[in-house]
Amino acid sequence: MFILLSIFMTLPVLLLASSEAPNAMAFAESSAICLGVGVIGVLLTRRHAQELKPRFMFVLTVSSWFILALLSCLPFYLSDLDVTLADAVFESTSGITTTGATVLSGLDEMDRDLLLWRSILQWIGGIGIIGMFVAVLPFLRVGGMRLFATESSEWTDKALPRMKTLSRGLLIVYLAFSIIAVTVYWLSGMSLFDAFNHGLTSIATGGFSTSDLSMGKFDSNLILLEATAFMMIGSLPFFLFVREMYGQHGVLFRDQQVRLFFTILLVVPALLTAYRWTISGGDLDLIDGYVATLFNVTSIVTTTGYASDDYSAWGPLAFVVFFFLMFVGGCSGSTAGGMKIFRFQLSLLVLREQLMRLLHPRAVLTRNYNGRAVSDEIIASMIAYTFIFLLCLLVITTALAAMQLDFITSLSSALTVLTNVGPGLGAIVGPAGNFGPLPEAAKWILSVGMLMGRLEILSVVIVLSPAFWRG
Amino acid sequence: MFILLSIFMTLPVLLLASSEAPNAMAFAESSAICLGVGVIGVLLTRRHAQELKPRFMFVLTVSSWFILALLSCLPFYLSDLDVTLADAVFESTSGITTTGATVLSGLDEMDRDLLLWRSILQWIGGIGIIGMFVAVLPFLRVGGMRLFATESSEWTDKALPRMKTLSRGLLIVYLAFSIIAVTVYWLSGMSLFDAFNHGLTSIATGGFSTSDLSMGKFDSNLILLEATAFMMIGSLPFFLFVREMYGQHGVLFRDQQVRLFFTILLVVPALLTAYRWTISGGDLDLIDGYVATLFNVTSIVTTTGYASDDYSAWGPLAFVVFFFLMFVGGCSGSTAGGMKIFRFQLSLLVLREQLMRLLHPRAVLTRNYNGRAVSDEIIASMIAYTFIFLLCLLVITTALAAMQLDFITSLSSALTVLTNVGPGLGAIVGPAGNFGPLPEAAKWILSVGMLMGRLEILSVVIVLSPAFWRG
Ligand SMILES: [K+]
Numbered sequence: 001m002f003i004l005l006s007i008f009m010t011l012p013v014l015l016l017a018s019s020e021a022p023n024a025m026a027f028a029e030s031s032a033i034c035l036g037v038g039v040i041g042v043l044l045t046r047r048h049a050q051e052l053k054p055r056f057m058f059v060l061t062v063s064s065w066f067i068l069a070l071l072s073c074l075p076f077y078l079s080d081l082d083v084t085l086a087d088a089v090f091e092s093t094s095g096i097t098t099t100g101a102t103v104l105s106g107l108d109e110m111d112r113d114l115l116l117w118r119s120i121l122q123w124i125g126g127i128g129i130i131g132m133f134v135a136v137l138p139f140l141r142v143g144g145m146r147l148f149a150t151e152s153s154e155w156t157d158k159a160l161p162r163m164k165t166l167s168r169g170l171l172i173v174y175l176a177f178s179i180i181a182v183t184v185y186w187l188s189g190m191s192l193f194d195a196f197n198h199g200l201t202s203i204a205t206g207g208f209s210t211s212d213l214s215m216g217k218f219d220s221n222l223i224l225l226e227a228t229a230f231m232m233i234g235s236l237p238f239f240l241f242v243r244e245m246y247g248q249h250g251v252l253f254r255d256q257q258v259r260l261f262f263t264i265l266l267v268v269p270a271l272l273t274a275y276r277w278t279i280s281g282g283d284l285d286l287i288d289g290y291v292a293t294l295f296n297v298t299s300i301v302t303t304t305g306y307a308s309d310d311y312s313a314w315g316p317l318a319f320v321v322f323f324f325l326m327f328v329g330g331c332s333g334s335t336a337g338g339m340k341i342f343r344f345q346l347s348l349l350v351l352r353e354q355l356m357r358l359l360h361p362r363a364v365l366t367r368n369y370n371g372r373a374v375s376d377e378i379i380a381s382m383i384a385y386t387f388i389f390l391l392c393l394l395v396i397t398t399a400l401a402a403m404q405l406d407f408i409t410s411l412s413s414a415l416t417v418l419t420n421v422g423p424g425l426g427a428i429v430g431p432a433g434n435f436g437p438l439p440e441a442a443k444w445i446l447s448v449g450m451l452m453g454r455l456e457i458l459s460v461v462i463v464l465s466p467a468f469w470r471g
Numbered sequence: 472m473f474i475l476l477s478i479f480m481t482l483p484v485l486l487l488a489s490s491e492a493p494n495a496m497a498f499a500e501s502s503a504i505c506l507g508v509g510v511i512g513v514l515l516t517r518r519h520a521q522e523l524k525p526r527f528m529f530v531l532t533v534s535s536w537f538i539l540a541l542l543s544c545l546p547f548y549l550s551d552l553d554v555t556l557a558d559a560v561f562e563s564t565s566g567i568t569t570t571g572a573t574v575l576s577g578l579d580e581m582d583r584d585l586l587l588w589r590s591i592l593q594w595i596g597g598i599g600i601i602g603m604f605v606a607v608l609p610f611l612r613v614g615g616m617r618l619f620a621t622e623s624s625e626w627t628d629k630a631l632p633r634m635k636t637l638s639r640g641l642l643i644v645y646l647a648f649s650i651i652a653v654t655v656y657w658l659s660g661m662s663l664f665d666a667f668n669h670g671l672t673s674i675a676t677g678g679f680s681t682s683d684l685s686m687g688k689f690d691s692n693l694i695l696l697e698a699t700a701f702m703m704i705g706s707l708p709f710f711l712f713v714r715e716m717y718g719q720h721g722v723l724f725r726d727q728q729v730r731l732f733f734t735i736l737l738v739v740p741a742l743l744t745a746y747r748w749t750i751s752g753g754d755l756d757l758i759d760g761y762v763a764t765l766f767n768v769t770s771i772v773t774t775t776g777y778a779s780d781d782y783s784a785w786g787p788l789a790f791v792v793f794f795f796l797m798f799v800g801g802c803s804g805s806t807a808g809g810m811k812i813f814r815f816q817l818s819l820l821v822l823r824e825q826l827m828r829l830l831h832p833r834a835v836l837t838r839n840y841n842g843r844a845v846s847d848e849i850i851a852s853m854i855a856y857t858f859i860f861l862l863c864l865l866v867i868t869t870a871l872a873a874m875q876l877d878f879i880t881s882l883s884s885a886l887t888v889l890t891n892v893g894p895g896l897g898a899i900v901g902p903a904g905n906f907g908p909l910p911e912a913a914k915w916i917l918s919v920g921m922l923m924g925r926l927e928i929l930s931v932v933i934v935l936s937p938a939f940w941r942g
């Protein structure tokens with residue numbers, strides 16, 4: 001894996017003309033270091049390769065992501081950017097976890113090799129999380145993910161080597177959508193460089209941009225709508241795309257998670273546009289207003305984090321709606337973060353069941369999701385996730401507030417890293433600001449928060465728990 | 472019940488010299504109206520008295536509280552106070568639900584009969600909720616309350632009529648603590664009138680005061696510490712007091728809920744004092760600072776809502792801590808509101824169980840709380856409560872924001888009514904402000920929110936659900 005990273009690190013230099021890659025030396029050094037770590041890693045883990053106990057898989061998964069985040073900071077740290085180690089780690093973690101929060105400003109004038117590296121990191125992170133969802137999480141039974149264990153792997157003909165078919169399918173779909181995104185952006189008037197960067201970070205729901213204005217740079221409703229579409233694609237369950245590809249037509253839109261996802265994106269932007277129109281006294285251009293609202297809402301729900309405007313200044317209702325939307329997240333099995341739509345649906349199932357039970361104490365009830373029974377174990381696993389998510393939100397918010405950051409900055413920063421959205425709310429970390437002004441310690445904490453969010457939190461907590469290392 | 476209310480309504484006039492009760496006429500009229508409603512109610516429900524199906528009990532419980540809230544607004548509305556109907560209903564609902572949020576200012580110069588009525592309302596609300604917890608909620612299986620069904624009623628000798636013994640015991644304990652509180656306050660320098668009012672609203676964890684400065688009026692560390700003690704008593708499980716009274720010594724402090732409650736109140740004020748001392752540059756008087764911190768933290772955790780100071784100006788960390796503490800709430804079976812400590816403990820149990828299961832997938836695990844097994848049904852019931860609580864928080868916050876109230880005002884108002892704490896956070900509804908400036912519509916919504924919070928939300932939601940009225 002680290003060897004792969006080392007190869008990816010040469011890309012920013014290879015893809016650009018030498019005049020555009022002033023940090024070639026930094027990338028070469030970084031790549032060499034990764035290669036070294038990779039070789040050592042292979043030597044160390046080779047003898048354990050057979051041991052696929054949960055304990056070992058947890059350590060392997062969690063440590064891989066942490067080490068990846070650390071190694072991929074090297075190009076930033078060794079470049080001629082004037083950044084501290086905390087800054088460099090924050091930026092690379094934000095990349096690999098597809099969070100997209102940034103400590104850097106002046107993106108429009110930044111060295112192109114560094115911009116490209118940020119986008120490539122998010123693209124790697126995107127396929128990484130899709131792969132992890134299919135290959136690792138369901139078997140580790142983390143946070144209700146078992147719900148998808150059968151769904152994502154037990155569908156092909158039994159004679160086929162399922163996992164391999166699925167992996168290849170996922171890679172093809174991911175690559176295809178990325179290429180389409182880059183091409184469409186390019187044809188719509190972006191420069192090839194901008195199209196390439198935004199194409200990668202749209203499908204990865206990453207949200208890094210090549211401009212401080214984010215997607216506002218292009219000032220084009222067409223591009224906003226295209227980006228909306230690509231962000232949506234990035235936060236749909238990729239294994240359903242593969243099933244569609246293998247001839248199971250209609251599975252995507254029959255999926256309950258996908259249906260609620262599109263319902264949210266149909267209802268919320270429409271209502272919010274109406275609200276903006278009302279408080280503007282009828283002054284808002286309805287088409288521009290709707291496109292901007294749709295784009296920014298989609299950006300938050302898909303946990304991409306692009307902005308076309310400072311939506312935190314759209315009035316109190318918009319502020320509150322964006323705050324709550326940050327929790328939602330996309331569908332499981334996608335590149336999106338957040339608490340994931342299926343968890344809300346499971347909670348709703350339990351709620352409905354309880355209301356029925358209150359009325360008819362002796363009734364026999366069954367829970368079904370996407371046509372499958374939902375076991376008590378999956379529900380318990382979902383509660384555990386939700387509880388630890390809220391606990392982490394509390395701890396990180398408190399830690400930031402202890403550094404004298406205000407309530408909204410603390411709370412929204414903690415939330416935005418745990419859900420891998422990217423921008424927070426308020427004057428400092430909102431869509432019009434960035435994370436540069438925060439204290440060093442806050443950046444370290446937030447970097448860990450991004451990794452925890454990406455790893456469904458429980459995986460990290462379990463590796464840190466004393467019981468894990470006992471016996 | 473409404474006949475009882477009608478009798479209580481005569482109290483403010485009877486207890487005060489006639490010169491101090493300028494609104495005697497208003498009280499007399501209100502009392503007469505209540506009596507009328509009460510008689511009609513008795514006539515209507517007499518024939519259903521045997522029908523104790525869940526459906527009927529839900530309607531009876533929920534409608535009683537709503538009607539009580541409406542009737543008890545009459546003295547405010549008919550008095551010479553210049554209040555709208557929304558104001559009057561907000562104030563009486565805030566009283567009967569022991570929330571303690573107020574739309575009134577100028578309390579120090581207010582007619583004494585009205586002040587007394589506010590305190591009596593909270594005192595009635597306090598014993599009302601204790602009674603409901605023991606008599607109604609466990610059998611309705613609301614929000615995990617079944618956990619306490621056996622605990623609170625199956626402990627006495629089987630030969631005794633349990634429910635009656637328990638009810639009498641609860642009433643005696645409640646009355647005794649109220650008398651003690653009034654006496655102690657009086658001996659510590661409050662006027663008899665102030666002592667009486669604050670005594671009632673301390674034990675009821677209500678939080679209404681006779682001054683805009685709340686407990687800050689008395690400027691006495693002794694009184695703050697006494698109030699701290701009485702608020703703690705008010706938010707302990709009252710049925711455990713009864714068991715202690717009947718000779719089961721030690722049950723109170725062996726209770727897991729009680730232990731965590733005191734742990735929180737030991738740890739948080741100490742840390743917060745240290746923080747305040749640090750950011751003051753060592754300038755904070757440690758004794759005054761600790762007492763004030765302890766008092767205000769206890770006031771929030773017990774959901775009383777007294778203030779001795781504008782704690783929202785104690786720095787960002789204090790702000791965040793008070794925000795999170797507003798969720799906690801006291802122990803079940805007390806007069807306190809909030810999400811209740813046992814729900815956090817149950818979540819923690821599930822989390823721990825899940826972590827063990829992730830490591831040892833085949834292990835057989837049992838959940839125990841206070842020495843009893845916790846069934847999956849209770850867990851599901853708790854999730855349903857938590858989910859609907861957060862959903863209501865979202866809906867109310869969004870509704871307030873749609874009226875152009877800012878994020879902190881909207882969110883903290885919604886939270887403070889659902890948890891029956893009282894004051895919110897921020898400049899408008901914080902401890903230094905009041906709910907008077909909010910729009911009329913917001914006051915109606917918040918009044919409903921207080922009642923929902925008091926009735927464990929689910930009871931209200933179920934009565935409003937279409938399925939309830941079907942079949
Ligand atoms: K993102």
Ligand SMILES: [K+]
Pocket residue numbers: 569570571676677678774775776891892893
């Ligand atoms: K209260």
